Amino acid sequence: MGMKNVLASRWGVIGVGAVIGILAPILQKLGNPGNMGICVACFERDIAGSLGLHRADIVQYMRPEIIGFVLGSFAAALIFREFRPRAGSAPIVRFVLGVFAMIGALVFLGCPWRAMLRLAGGDLNAVLGIAGLVFGIWIGTLFLKNGYNLGRSQKTYPSVGLLMPLIAFGFLLLVFIYPQIQGEPASGVLFYSVKGPGSMHAPLLVSLGIGLVVGVLAQQSRFCTMGAIRDLTLFGQTHLLGGLVALVLAAFVTNLVLGQFNPGFTGQPVAHTLHFWNFAGMTLAGLAFALAGGCPGRQLFLSGEGDGDAAVFVIGMVAGAAFAHNFGLASSPAGIGTHGAAAVAIGIVVCLFIGFTMRTKLA
């Protein structure tokens, strides 16, 4: 059996949630955007921008936190002998789910982690987003109860599982080869925002270090925001929920201490006040996460421990971010994008199609 995994215990996952809840507001204090100490969706979107996959010049930055998540998880999986190269469970479906998960998240403006951090920073619009997230996940559990699944993955070559950590490492090399030049919108092949959220970031090595720590802790604790809500509605289990609640409470207290708690609906950082679209965007995202089996953070940690299907979901999210900004689907503080409403509708139809048609009896 090997050694007992303390972090995967009830108090372990609560502790990990609390640590993330403390570190995220600190990252904000050190330069990350408001209520965005950590946001997996936003940061993957910034990475898409830094690579030039979209040209929204206010959201382009190679976020070291994301790189750290993958490499931290990879290191933990190696150390604790949990690296399991596996792939082949409906990769194209996972890609499409990743695309629409990102589009939904960018209509709300945040992944589940940021939804919690926004709440903990006093942004009451997050309540609508979280309600939508719960609603979307609940729809997902109805499909799960009726036999929805994406089929089995297969054990595969170690190199398959290594690809995502190698991609993360490659991106890290790019940051060192083409470092940010103050006031310049690009450095070599990478774009760097000079204004807007993409220009706001904690020091590179701090972001990377915290990303690595969170990657190790989250891989070992199986921390998952979507899983927290899904397991509660599906099984009545509160194991993962403890981590989620701990994150919100720890972030709330840390924000109070750092003077970052500003309650209200209006004037919130990187947020809009369209209640319906905050709800609907996260309904789409929540449904996509539930159908894909993990929140964006969890998918990164899985990709680090060798799950090639989770890696495809991550790449889908990066592609979704490119679509979102190239097609005017992403929201801004001014409101939703030109085609944001249509994209949410299409996304929900696609997710329902996937949920209704991909059912088999496994037992």
Added chain:
Amino acid sequence: MSTRIDARGLSCPQPVILTMSKIREMTKGRIEILVDTDTSKENVSRAAKSKGWDVQIVEPDGSGYRIVIQKD
């Protein structure tokens, strides 16, 4: 009576769904579950315990784990 569930290659939350539905169906007896990740191993064990089943064996099996749960 003993029943076997092969949950290898299935991602979250399928191994737990399969285990729970078998537990509901059998109410007591012995169930052997095969999983391929540590997360599934922990989740299945936790779910079984929460339903009052005894986790008797957790051992490496191939590249994954074999779990045996029982309720008398």
